Amino acid sequence: MKYFFFFLFCLLIGIISLTAQSLHFGYDISGNQELRILQYDDDSQSIPLPLNPEPVIIIPVPDGPIMYTATNGLEIYPNPVETELIIKWDTQIANLLVKIELSAYNAKLIEEVKFRASDQKAVLSMSQRPSGVYYVKIYCSDGRIINHSIIKK
Structure with missing residues (x-):
């Protein structure tokens, strides 16, 4: 019986945490992620999360074979x-x-x-x-x- 209540408690906490916040992603035409926003369901403000992309190294390549x-x-x-x-x-x-x-x-x-x-x-x-x-x-x-x-x- 106590396992049932523990399971029910964990399920309830999980549902509350899922509805309390949501994560939204924005993509450009190429499918690259350009925006990530964390929103809370209460009246607090949305928080944009930094993407921190890795730097791109461009290496010049001579014309191929x-x-x-x-x-x-x-x-x-x-x-x-x-x-x-x-x-x-x-x-x-x-x-x-x-x-x-x-x-x-x-x-x-x-x-x-x-x-x-x-x-x-x-x-x-x-x-x-x-x-x-x-x-x-x-x-x-x-x-x-x-x-x-x-x-x-």
Whole structure:
């Protein structure tokens, strides 16, 4: 019996506390919370609660991965390839090259290509590779990643 009265007492306190105050939220068009107000049911004033948003850090990001074009000083040929894939670049790009990778169609790294930027050329042997689609990724020091797909006959 005393458990019943205790339960009833807790239920009554919970109901009173729910009706005694309410919390309202305001949102902008994007769905971001911009207002939070605590209101009491008695005649006291509403209290706006500070949101204290975390500071936003904006990091400039260079233009994302780009496909190579003949105008950016890079040539990858022949495509489709049978035995050797040749990657050539001009002197403007030579100073930017960091790394060249060959990946399979499932993005698994197959080979990191060894090259000297001053040679302005890298040759990949494709004769031992099975037929399929491969991707060449060229990483530049300015943050750009140049992607190109290759078909192996």
